[in-house]
Amino acid sequence: MNDARTVILHASQNPHDVTRAVNSARHLHAAHPELDVRVIVNGSALDGLLASGAPSAPDGVRVQACAVGLGKRGADADALPRGVETVPGAITTIVEAELAGAVYVRI
Incomplete structure (x- = not known):
């Protein structure tokens, strides 16, 4: 999908932020199913x-x-919940998406 229609929710600080980001993403997708909604997690989160x-x-x-x-x-990826993917590096992935026009939201 065109990154101009992508929204990145970034969780990096607190482990509890993952649940907040996933819940926010679920609500955003329900309101705007045409968007490519991604939650990217790194750091302590x-x-x-x-x-x-x-x-x-x-x-x-x-x-x-x-x-x-x-x-x-x-x-590794085997330790992740169902449906969670990996990206080689969160920051590179986020910057590449932003350069292509994605919206960034820090959780």
């Missing part, structure tokens, strides 16, 4: 994806975890 009971990717939303950060935690 990755612990929120690796915790028991972590949110899975809701329908219509891509949840993506930073592979670099996962590696620093000794984890």
Whole structure:
């Protein structure tokens, strides 16, 4: 999809921010199903994806975890909830999307 119709919700600080970002993404997608809504997680927030009971990717939303950060935690894609993808590096992914016109929201 054209990145001009993409919204990036970025969670990087607090593990609880992952749930907030996923819930916000779910509501945004419900209100605007034409958007490509992505939640990108890195930094300390990755612990929120690796915790028991972590949110899975809701329908219509891509949840993506930073592979670099996962590696620093000794984890890989197998440790992630259902439907959560990895990206090689969160910051590079975010910058590339913004350069292509994506909207950025820090959670």
